[in-house]
Amino acid sequence: MNEEFQDHQIRDIIRINYKYTMGGQSKFFLELMKHKKLLGTKCTKCGKTWMPPRINCSDCYAPANWVELKQTGTIEVSTIVWYTTSAFIKAIPYGVGFIKLDGAETALLQGIFSENLVPSKIKKGKKVKAVFNKEREGKMTDFFFVPEDEYENWISKPEYEGGN
Ligand SMILES: [Zn+2]
Secondary structure: OOOOOOOOOOOOOOOOOOOOOOHHHHHHHHHHHHHOOOEEEEEOOOOOEEOOOOOEOOOOOOEEEEEEOOOEEEEEEEEEEOOOOHHHHHHOOEEEEEEEEOOOOOOEEEEEOOOOOOHHHHOOOOEEEEEEEOOOOOOHHHEEEEEHHHHHHHHOOOOEEEOO
């Protein structure tokens, strides 16, 4: 390093307010927020049902129509999270996994919470059910999945509720 160079640093904070659009997938987030519905899409040509929803089929590129899916599903693959960003730090440890909702042919990456979080509780093939925050903002964090046998416990908590 050049001996004449002296680095002077000032600690500061940059705060950025911004908004972004969900574009063609806005309907998914609005129905989630307002009506606790989980909408996928069904291809008008090949009939494949997508969750997360695709406005156009990712296989054949034909337009897809909105369809309401069941709020139960099966874990395809999962893991337990021990390190995360500040947004989720209070929740660790928690599960995440790809969930195939009943009626969908693709899987959704989403949080899986359990009151007794051990790998066997969230392993492949286990049935899960969606639980919704009472205060929803139209974000993916408005809902999460729980093992089916814990569903009634979760929706009895004051901050959560069951779906449709
Ligand atoms: Zn298709």
